[in-house]
Amino acid sequence: MSEVDYDLVIIGGGPAGLTAGLYAARARLNVVLLEKAALGGQVIVSDWVENYPGFPEGLNGFELMQRMADQAKRFGLTIETNEVVSLDLAEPIKKIHLNDKTVTAHTIILATGASPKKLGIPGEDMFSGKGVSFCATCDGPFFKDRVVAAVGGGDTAVKESLFLTKFAKKVYLIHRRDELRATKILQERALENDKIELIWDSVVTSINGGLTDVESLTVKNVKTQETQTLSVDGCFIWVGTDPTTKFLGDTIHVDKSGFIIVDLSMETSVSGVYAAGDVRNPLCRQIVTAVGDAATAVYSAENYLEKITK
Amino acid sequence: MADGILEINDSSFDGEVLQSEKPVLVDFWAPWCGPCKAIGPIIEDLSGTFGDKIKFVKCNVDDNPVTPNKYGIKSIPTLIFFDKGDLVNQIIGLVAKTQLEDAINNLL
Structure with missing residues (x-):
């Protein structure tokens, strides 16, 4: 041997x-x-x-x-x-x-x-580290009193969105379905949190901004097919x-x-x-x-x- | 290089980094950031190997908001390489030691 x-x-x-x-x-x-x-x-x-x-x-x-x-x-x-x-x-x-x-x-x-899985949408790579993030503890404090979006509906997305509320003044939690997958205690905390606004049945189709900053997201409702533009300073992605x-x-x-x-x-x-x-x-x-x-x-x-x- | 990495701040940044004769690697970090703590020992290792050719410094973004803002940093750890005052390379996130060695060798 x-x-x-x-x-x-x-x-x-x-x-x-x-x-x-x-x-x-x-x-x-x-x-x-x-x-x-x-x-x-x-x-x-x-x-x-x-x-x-x-x-x-x-x-x-x-x-x-x-x-x-x-x-x-x-x-x-x-x-x-x-x-x-x-x-x-x-x-x-x-x-x-x-x-x-x-x-x-x-x-x-x-x-x-x-x-972390990427969304594979325009703007994601370009703004990576410049407002697009996969790590709330690393990057959350850069968004003090700003508006951010979080994408996902599982444990990580919900838990990290809650963490982001320590810094951001508002967190849009964007989920492609009409209910969260996260464990119940996390769901309860998210739904009770005034800073978190859930955007149901929706996917992000692009991340938009200037040279160095994220300015908005294009969000599509998968049921109505309607799109809207959300003004945000950052986008956190937790989709598996x-x-x-x-x-x-x-x-x-x-x-x-x-x-x-x-x-x-x-x-x-x-x-x-x-x-x-x-x-x-x-x-x-x-x-x-x-x-x-x-x-x-x-x-x-x-x-x-x-x-x-x- | 002596033990530890030189800690710089907003006011010493110009002198220690932009005016440096040698190329400089600045490690932007904060105490609340797990990956920053994880990359710390890798940077210290590299400073042992390359310390005579490159100056290694770190900047706590919590205490020094001006410099990270100037370079548009919204994610840490971020490592920025400066040469004669110019930003020549930027690496965001926790990366393997070999990737940093490659980046350093490219700079030399």
Whole structure:
């Protein structure tokens, strides 16, 4: 076995990756976690996490992720900053091609997560970082006493719209349907909040402005087909996520949205390769489900390793 | 480079950045921004590698509203590269270290 670099390579350093790292380090596997940018994943943009059990008052997303990283490191997890370019899964010993080298492993846990989906409308890219944003905690304070729009109707859209009301004087919450998908407690808070005005059954068709500033949105009602122009200074977009799977090529089966298909043991279409967290196709994308996936994936990887070494 | 990154403000911006002999990378950040905290260690790492060729500074947008406003910053982290007083590159958001290394190498 000495010719194989690792028992397990974990790709991605968000909640799923760090939890996999924690469990694998405690299982004394020969493991490395690869993260291309910074640990924490999407959670670090969250101002306040109040549905992660064990923290009755809630806590800041960045802090939660630092705690997860500290916990994994405490048990000796090796974390390397490196980007996976591609995988070669043709043989039982898998090859992971990185920016500057190739490493081999018996098992892999894919925990690369997802990133905010774009609307794909005119103005979106042009004004990105100039009024178009995907991160309320990063950019909300720039819109003090301004008018902003938020697009979406799920947990993230509603929760982040509520956060924006701390700064903006008005938040239009634009949703393509006639009811929100977000969890009830968030819906209640949004509907009670005087600063949030819901615009139902509507989609944004373009983001308009001058050279450097967003000035308005063109909004179309999908039922009446009527369009209106909303004057806003910023537009926050929370309409779901795209999985981070580009490096996979066609090595692994994914669903029609690109999320990795796994079985109950978190195994993908390739034996010894597992997926956990937002990159797979769960019903519900939460920190708690990501960490649960990770524990299952490490358990499955351990079973696999036992089988091949005995 | 010594430990930490030089913290600049609205009044020292002109002298430290625009008048600098060396190219400058300014990290616009704020304490409430998770991705800013996440990119911090990456910038410190880079300042260790490139500190003799590029000046690394950071600017807290909470305490210094004038400079970010001047450059139309509405999203952080924003990294701006200046060379002889001119804005030569701008990177918005949390990006991989390799992407920053590429940007720095392009500048040198």
